[in-house]
Amino acid sequence: MRLGYYVYRCESPVAPFDLVAYKGGQCIRVEVKTVTPHPTAPDFSRPKNDQWDLLAVVADATVFFFEPTTPVLDMRNAFRDYYGLPPSELVELQPCPSAAAYHRHKRRSEACEPCEGFMRQHNHERYKLRKTRAAQSPEGRQ
Ligand SMILES: [Zn+2]
DSSP: OTTSOEEEEOOOSSOSOSEEEEETTEEEEEEEEEOBOOSSOOBOOOOSSOOOSEEEEEETTEEEEEOTTSOHHHHHHHHHHHTTOOOOOGGGOOOSSSHHHHHHHHHTTOOOHHHHHHHHHHHHHHHHHHHHHHHHSGGGGO
16 A cells, blocks of 8 residues: 555455555555564465465565565565574575475475475385385284
């Protein structure tokens, strides 16, 4: 509203985005998320869908706006900076597909098909290995 938009609230409990902002004949879909405070790792859950044009991330009294193309790490680092924290380390960012990335997605409720495929394969390998081991040792048979 500060930017001169009319803001419309959503009446549906399940909707792909939270608000509609209108200015000069143009509507933009706005999704709103809140940062969960944490002394060292404030975080938010990135929307699972991509049916929004603008993401508003609320950290205390400040609102950060992001485009759909903004990498999630940049979003996170924006409010980390606001809380006086150093940028999120790249260490956490094991590239996709990997088990680490899969668990990271899971924590953040993100969907990533390559990582899910990787884990399916990974679990399948483990299952095969267990079966092989069980066949080799008599105690493993039960
Ligand atoms: Zn992934």
